[in-house]
Every structure is written in structure tokens, then in C-alpha cells.
Amino acid sequence: MAKQRFNSGNGDYYSGFRPAGGGQSGNYPYARGMNNQNIVKRSGATFGTLAKGKYEGKPYVSAWKKDKRGFFVLYARPYEGTKVKENKLGTKDWMNLFVTITNRTTMQSYNCSGLLDMGSKRLYIKDLNQVVSRGGKGGYWGIHVPSKSMTR
Template sequence: MAYQNNYSYNQGGFNRGFGNNYQRRPNYNNGQMRDNGYQNSYNANNRGPAKKKSGATFKRCEDGTIVVSAWFVKARQLFSVYARPYKGTKEITSKSGKVWLNYFVTMTNKTTMQESKTSALFDAQGSRLYIKDFNIIATKGGRGGYCGTHIKK
């Protein structure tokens, strides 16, 4: 039988001469695993769940149009995105059968208060907004939506 010294790491716990009493155990809340919507991911300092870095909401107006409001954090700067149809918005059907709408987008850097205005494509069936000039996508996916860098498959 081989023994380790008193402060060595042993199967998920510390062996300090007291057997294996100091094992790491999952964090339970009333007998169930804690689910806070962030897949139990913790930041580097173990001070709680990781902070959310983006979000997007899609609201349907009374006239049937959809308005997109989103935000994201990049390089310690907060950006807000507001997209809406404009007077010249047209529906375009692609070869694959998707219906696209062109939207007017206002993107504001809340840290420096710089404002950029551009156009984007809105996928009406998939509820996705593509801002090609900045390579950004806003979707309903995830908890509270996602807005950030668009990565092609």
C-alpha cells in the first residue's frame, strides 16, 4: 500500500492524513444541482457565475414589423445595436427560400458615444440580423439572445 505525503492531491481531494475527507463535491441547492442559466461556469476567481456579455431582443410592433435591440461587450467597451425597417424596406426571397428584409441599423459605442449607421439583412423566418459591415450577428439563441461576432461554419 502506497501512501502520499500529507499535502498531496488525491482523487479530487486533499489527503491531509485524515483519509479522503476533503473531496470536492458538486454545489447542490436543495438537493439539486444549481442551475443559474450559465451552465455552472465560474470566472477565474471563483466569485460566482460568469457575466453575460451580450443580449438581443426582437419585438413585434403593432404594424407587424420586427424591431431588434441588442448589446454586446467587446474589448471592455459596451456597444448597443438598434435595427428597424425603414420606408424603402423590401422583402427578397433567396434561392434557398429564405425571406430577407433590409434594415436600418444604428450602432452606438456607449463608452465613447460614437455612433455608426449602416444597413443589415434580417432573416424573417429565423429571426437573425446580419450586419455585414461589422461582421456581427444578433439572434434569439441562448438565454436572453446573442449579439456578437458572426463565425461562418
């Protein structure tokens, strides 16, 4: 059986193939169509180790995020009560860090605690249900959506 064709105005396409706006297929580039719009990065993160001072060699996290509420900067660092703990299965090492989030638009600060997964380099902030990771290009800071295995 021959494939049926249809014409959507942008050209001839096979049936079952629906272009995502403006004639581009699938998810390329992020279903923005033929507008050739640049994809704007809205968050970023860097992970590193402290070079000098009282906590030399310990990890830190620096991140930024821009949304409709303003421009936010996060800095997570060790403190006197910082400890490295292993989970019950013995497969992951966690370190608690002191997290400061500053809204650079209003200059308000919020302090809380975060857990750093030493293996995957992810910072979890349970109070705000957020995660900071080095995934993607330049890192990510946003809402934490747990996988199915974490919700059981």
C-alpha cells in the first residue's frame, strides 16, 4: 500500500507525519518551528572545591536562575557542622551544606540547608523542592521532579 500524502501549506508530507509548527519535524529545535529563535538559558551551575581557608579541599556550589520573579543567585558551602554520611545501602555519600539564595532584584536573602550527592554532584534543597546539577550545558537549577524509584 502506498503512503498517502497531504498538503499542509508548507509542502507535501506523508500522512502520520505532523510538523511541529512552521514545517519542522519532531522536537527540533525544541518545537520552535522555522523562526530560528535562539534558545535562551535560564539557569546555570558550577561545582568546585575551595582552594584555601578553613575548608580547603571541600566542595562548593554556585548557581544562578532567572525567572519572572527576578534574578536569583545560590551559593552552597560547608560549615562547622558539615559531615559526610553514607546512605543505608552504602552506595551514596552525602554532605550537608549551608545554602544562601539571594534575589538580586530585591536583594532579599534566604538561608537553608542542602544535601550534596558526592557521586553525581547534585545538590538537593528539600525545603524548596529544588535541585542543582551540572547536567546540560552549564548546569541546571530548578524544580526537583523525582523519578518513579524515588517515590516508592
